[in-house]
Every structure is written in structure tokens, then in C-alpha cells.
Amino acid sequence: MAETGRLTQAARVSTPAISPVTLLRVAIILAVLAAWEFLAHSGWLYRDVVPSLLSIARALGALLTDRNYYFNLGVTAAEIGVALAIGGAAGLAVGLLLGGNRFLSRAFEPYLYYLGPTPKIIFFPVMIMWFGVGPESKVALGTLSCFFPIALNVAAGMRQIDQVLIRVGKSFRASTTQMVFKIYLPAMRHPIINGVRLGFGFALIGTLLAETKLSNKGIGFLIIQTYSVFDMPGMYAMLIVLFVLAIGANALIGKLGGLDTIKRK
Amino acid sequence: MTTAAASIRKPPGYLAPAVGLGTFVAFLVIIEVCIRIGWLNRFIIPPPSEIIGSFARLFGEEHIVRRFFLTAGECLVAGTMVTFVGITIGVLMQRYAILQRACETWVAAFASAPLVLTYPLFMVIFGRNAWTIIMMGFLSALPPVILKTIEGIASTRKVLVNVGRSFNLNETQQFWKILFPSALPTIFVGVRLGLIFALINIVGTEFLINFGGLGQLINDLAERYDLAGTYAAICFVILVSVLFFVALEKAERWLRPVD
Numbered sequence: 001m002a003e004t005g006r007l008t009q010a011a012r013v014s015t016p017a018i019s020p021v022t023l024l025r026v027a028i029i030l031a032v033l034a035a036w037e038f039l040a041h042s043g044w045l046y047r048d049v050v051p052s053l054l055s056i057a058r059a060l061g062a063l064l065t066d067r068n069y070y071f072n073l074g075v076t077a078a079e080i081g082v083a084l085a086i087g088g089a090a091g092l093a094v095g096l097l098l099g100g101n102r103f104l105s106r107a108f109e110p111y112l113y114y115l116g117p118t119p120k121i122i123f124f125p126v127m128i129m130w131f132g133v134g135p136e137s138k139v140a141l142g143t144l145s146c147f148f149p150i151a152l153n154v155a156a157g158m159r160q161i162d163q164v165l166i167r168v169g170k171s172f173r174a175s176t177t178q179m180v181f182k183i184y185l186p187a188m189r190h191p192i193i194n195g196v197r198l199g200f201g202f203a204l205i206g207t208l209l210a211e212t213k214l215s216n217k218g219i220g221f222l223i224i225q226t227y228s229v230f231d232m233p234g235m236y237a238m239l240i241v242l243f244v245l246a247i248g249a250n251a252l253i254g255k256l257g258g259l260d261t262i263k264r265k
Numbered sequence: 266m267t268t269a270a271a272s273i274r275k276p277p278g279y280l281a282p283a284v285g286l287g288t289f290v291a292f293l294v295i296i297e298v299c300i301r302i303g304w305l306n307r308f309i310i311p312p313p314s315e316i317i318g319s320f321a322r323l324f325g326e327e328h329i330v331r332r333f334f335l336t337a338g339e340c341l342v343a344g345t346m347v348t349f350v351g352i353t354i355g356v357l358m359q360r361y362a363i364l365q366r367a368c369e370t371w372v373a374a375f376a377s378a379p380l381v382l383t384y385p386l387f388m389v390i391f392g393r394n395a396w397t398i399i400m401m402g403f404l405s406a407l408p409p410v411i412l413k414t415i416e417g418i419a420s421t422r423k424v425l426v427n428v429g430r431s432f433n434l435n436e437t438q439q440f441w442k443i444l445f446p447s448a449l450p451t452i453f454v455g456v457r458l459g460l461i462f463a464l465i466n467i468v469g470t471e472f473l474i475n476f477g478g479l480g481q482l483i484n485d486l487a488e489r490y491d492l493a494g495t496y497a498a499i500c501f502v503i504l505v506s507v508l509f510f511v512a513l514e515k516a517e518r519w520l521r522p523v524d
Binding site: 111124 | 280281282284285288289309363364366367368374377378379381382383384385386388389390461464465466468469472473480483484487492495496499502503506507510511
């Protein structure tokens with residue numbers, strides 16, 4: 001009995017080398033690629049709107065070996081990093097303040113809550129006026145974009161802290177600084193990381209959109225340049241790399257913050 | 266986020282909102298004073314009084330109402346498309362478990378990708394016209410609608426499903442009479458999120474490609490260096506999106522069953 005049990009178990013482990021789900025995924029990807037290639041050669045669309053996979057692969061190879069691309073990637077990464085640092089710090093401070101004080105929260109949080117989901121790119125002309133046409137205005141727009149989700153998440157997270165933890169801190173007569181660093185921040189790890197993850201996405205979009213509108217360096221600038229010279233394979237290559245980087249960074253922040261573990265509970 | 270807002274509104278009393286509003290008004294007055302005495306450059310920040318004054322001009326000369334309806338129309342088309350396509354994809358993915366297991370992570374990843382950055386691509390495909398704008402709104406709104414549809418149908422209470430079974434409902438009846446009505450409030454959460462993303466991206470794309478309604482107006486005014494007008498138009502867009510957001514929230518609360 002035990003033997004058969006072990007046997008079936010072994011069989012169960014060995015068979016799903018290629019599970020039906022994986023098969024379906026591969027099938028979908030292959031179907032999409034085949035349809036793409038067919039469309040590229042069909043002549044139904046204007047030439048190069050859907051370039052052949054080979055030319056996209058070639059453009060991708062050229063892009064990844066281009067030193068100029070990495071310079072622009074560095075510029076954009078630095079802009080997003082600075083935006084996330086400023087917007088994140090401001091969001092964290094405001095979130096802690098609003099989350100910890102009921103009166104302030106009722107006075108000011110509705111403004112943040114309702115201003116959060118408004119289009120931020122429309123502030124770009126104002127940012128240019130204030131900070132010039134250089135990277136500063138892109139950083140400013142990124143900062144503005146990521147401030148709201150971070151502040152709102154931190155404030156909401158602070159209100160959800162288990163009261164027991166706060167009472168433990170108080171019974172140890174912790175000072176405000178100690179409360180913030182020993183109780184609030186560790187207890188709010190998940191909402192904060194989630195806020196940073198959302199904030200990163202918004203900062204990325206804000207910065208890159210600003211670059212496509214008016215700039216002379218950065219990934220957004222490169223993308224809009226491929227548009228103006230009609231280098232479609234180049235544009236696809238750039239969008240593919242950008243999407244991979246953005247999705248990867250998003251997953252990485254989630255993983256580092258342990259967001260994938262709380263979902264399973 | 267909804268619960269956060271609800272908990273803010275719970276205790277009665279008008280002191281806190283009054284302090285909030287008062288701070289805002291005081292801030293405007295301080296800016297106005299700083300500009301008048303020359304501490305702030307009025308060619309960078311126009312005085313708030315001038316911004317308020319230029320609203321009349323926006324309505325009279327810039328036809329902002331017509332532009333508003335143009336943007337609203339684009340949102341309506343994108344919203345209708347996303348509701349039908351998103352819910353259909355969500356229902357199909359929920360119906361065929363293997364499809365859901367294969368693609369759900371893709372949809373979630375798609376949601377975290379900066380989709381709006383594909384606007385140059387859509388400009389090539391559709392040209393510099395309203396379809397590019399509508400497609401940007403549609404694409405960005407799709408993931409939340411799909412994910413919330415799956416969630417809504419999957420979380421239908423077992424009792425309700427069993428009631429359907431005991432009435433011998435066939436699969437179509439089971440879907441239209443049991444699963445869909447029960448999932449509707451959750452689906453609407455997805456549609457609400459989707460419509461907000463759509464509005465943000467539609468106005469953003471209008472601004473970026475300098476075409477269409479409210480977004481283009483801001484670009485236009487900024488290029489003419491009409492500072493007070495630019496600030497007023499930005500305020501108008503923010504006002505519109507806040508009202509849109511509030512209206513959707515009200516609609517969602519109205520749809521949610523009372524527990």
C-alpha cells in the first residue's frame with residue numbers, strides 16, 4: 001500500500017514537466033507571433049507599421065549593444081530615482097502625519113484622495129515654467145505623480161496598525177521617534193512597500209511622458225525620436241525593453257517587500 | 266481606498282473640513298500677496314485673482330464647454346468599449362480555468378506596464394486623431410475590468426450557485442440569473458477604476474499629441490504663454506476629474522448590496 005502510494009506520488013511529480021497551462025501559454029505566444037508575422041507580410045497595413053519579427057529582433061540586438069541607449073537609460077533611471085526619493089519621503093512624512101492625527105486627516109486627506117486620480121501630465125507646462133526644460137522638470141513631474149499614492153497608502157496603513165502593537169509601545173513609554181521607527185514603520189511595511197510600488201509606476205509614467213513631450217535625453221526622448229524618423233522596429237524594440245524593465249522592477253519591489261507572501265495567507 | 270475615505274467622513278462636525286478649506290484659501294491669499302509685493306515672479310506664477318478672472322475667457326473665447334464634451338465623448342467611447350471587451354474577456358477567463366491560470370499573471374503584469382507610453386505607436390497606426398486617444402484610454406482601462414470581473418464571478422456565494430442548480434438552470438441561465446448579478450458590484454469596481462485610468466490617459470494623450478479636447482487646450486494656452494489661462498484650464502481639468510471621480514463613487518455605493 002505504502003509502496004503504491006509512493007509510486008503514484010513519484011509519477012505525479014515526474015509527469016507535469018510540461019503542464020497544460022505551460023503548453024497553453026506557449027501555444028498562445030506562438031499563435032500571436034505567427035499572426036504578427038503573417039500580418040507583417042500580408043501587405044494589409046502600411047509597410048513597417050507591423051514590421052517583421054526578424055527586423056524587430058535585429059533592432060532589439062542593436063539597441064542592447066548601443067552605448068548611447070545605456071546613457072539615456074541612466075538619465076531616465078536617475079530622474080525616476082530622484083523623483084521617487086523626494087516624492088516618497090514627502091509622501092511618507094505626510095502619510096504618517098495624516099494617519100496619526102484624526103483631525104488633520106479629516107481636514108486635508110480628502111484633498112489628497114480626490115487629487116490623487118487626476119492627470120498629472122497636464123502640470124508639465126507649469127513644471128517647465130518653474131524648473132526649466134532640463135531634467136529638473138521631469139523629476140518634478142515624477143515627484144508629483146508618485147507623491148499621492150505613497151501618502152494615501154501610508155496614511156491608510158497607519159490607521160490599520162494593530163492597536164495592541166501601539167499599546168505595547170506606549171506601555172514601554174517609547175518616545176515619538178521610537179514609536180515611528182520601532183512600531184509604526186515595521187508594522188506598516190506592507191502598505192508602505194505597496195505605496196512605493198504604485199508610486200514607482202506613476203513616477204515612471206510621469207517622467208517618461210514628460211520626456212516624450214520636451215527633452216533632449218532619456219528613454220522618452222529616444223522613443224519619440226523613433227517616431228519622428230519613422231523607425232518602427234526601433235520603437236517596438238524600445239517599448240519591449242521598457243515594458244520588461246518596468247514589469248520586472250514592479251515585481252522586484254513587490255518581492256523584496258514580501259507582498260507575494262501576504263497574498264497567499 | 267474607499268474604506269479610508271469612508272472612515273474619514275464618519276465622525277460628524279464641520280471644524281476639520283473648515284480648517285482644510287481655510288488653509289487652502291489662506292494659501293491662495295499668501296501667494297497673491299507675495300506676487301503683489303514682488304516676492305514671487307508673476308511671469309512664473311500668475312496671481313490667483315488673475316487665474317479666477319480668466320475662467321470667463323475660457324468659457325467665452327476658448328469654447329471650453331465644447332472641448333469638455335469632446336473629451337467626455339472620447340471617454341464614453343473608450344468606457345463602452347472597455348466595459349464590453351473587458352467583461353467578456355474576464356468572463357471567458359473565469360469560465361475556462363486553464364485560460365485563467367495561463368493568462369491572469371499576464372493581465373496583472375500588463376496592468377503594471379507603462380501602457381500610455383505606447384502612444385507614439387498608436388499615432389503611427391491610427392494617425393494623429395481621436396482614435397489614438399480613445400485607444401490609449403481603452404488599453405489602460407482594460408486590466409482592472411478583466412481582473413475585477415474574474416474576481417467578482419469567482420467570489421459568487423456557494424449558496425446562490427446551489428439555488429440555481431436546484432432550479433435546474435442551464436449554463437446560460439445560471440450565468441445571467443445568478444453569477445452575473447452577484448458579480449456586478451465587484452465588476453463595477455473594476456469599471457470605475459478603468460474609467461478613471463481612461464480619463465487620465467485620454468486627457469494626457471490629448472495634451473501630448475496636441476489634439477482633441479481639454480488636454481489640447483492646456484497645451485495650446487501654454488504654447489501661447491497665456492499663463493493665467495493655462496493655470497485656469499488645469500484647474501478646470503482637475504475639477505472635472507474630481508467630479509467624475511465623486512460621481513463614480515456615488516454610483517458604486519448605490520450598486521453595492523446592503524450587507
